[in-house]
Amino acid sequence: MVNRMLQKRELLALDGQAPQAEIIQNIADALRQRGWLLATAESCTGGLIAAACTDLAGSSDWFERGFVTYSNAAKTELLGVPPALIDQHGAVSEPVARAMAEGAVEHAHAQVAVAVTGVAGPTGGSADKPVGMVWFGWCVAGQTHSQVQHFAGDRAAVRAATVRHALARLQALLA
Numbered sequence: 001m002v003n004r005m006l007q008k009r010e011l012l013a014l015d016g017q018a019p020q021a022e023i024i025q026n027i028a029d030a031l032r033q034r035g036w037l038l039a040t041a042e043s044c045t046g047g048l049i050a051a052a053c054t055d056l057a058g059s060s061d062w063f064e065r066g067f068v069t070y071s072n073a074a075k076t077e078l079l080g081v082p083p084a085l086i087d088q089h090g091a092v093s094e095p096v097a098r099a100m101a102e103g104a105v106e107h108a109h110a111q112v113a114v115a116v117t118g119v120a121g122p123t124g125g126s127a128d129k130p131v132g133m134v135w136f137g138w139c140v141a142g143q144t145h146s147q148v149q150h151f152a153g154d155r156a157a158v159r160a161a162t163v164r165h166a167l168a169r170l171q172a173l174l175a
Helices: 002-015 018-034 048-054 072-079 083-089 094-108 155-174
Strands: 038-042 063-068 112-118 133-140 143-150
Touching: 018 048, 018 155, 038 048, 038 094, 048 063, 048 155, 063 072, 063 094, 072 083, 072 094, 083 094, 094 112, 094 133, 094 143, 112 155, 133 155, 143 155
Parallel strands: 038 063, 038 112
Antiparallel strands: 112 133, 133 143
């Protein structure tokens, strides 16, 4: 019940962003135009990106599937992220975000993927990987892009900002 309430709060935070719906519509239009499918690979957002995408009616035309890979084992089992990569760099890292995006494309048979792995808080941060640090990976037609962002606020704010950034950058990559 608490998790459901938290997710509802995060989705409501996204609803307050009028451009969010426009961004998702633009992504949908770009994917439909190319006949491409999108997959998501999410750790710290726990499926919120997939939920935002599938909130749009008709998303089954362009949204293939979402992987919620919160644990390291899930990243390995579902996306093919090598355990040695996680051991060497940590789950919250550029190499892992890139591998997640590439694994989502491969395992979903999609042409496009967005992946996120980060520290949403309020615990779990360190000096090297503070709360609010999120690594992003985008794989678009065989090209992988990555970026790190640091978001302020509580867990819900970090997760909502992560969803917004992931989708806004995906829109730009598809433009």
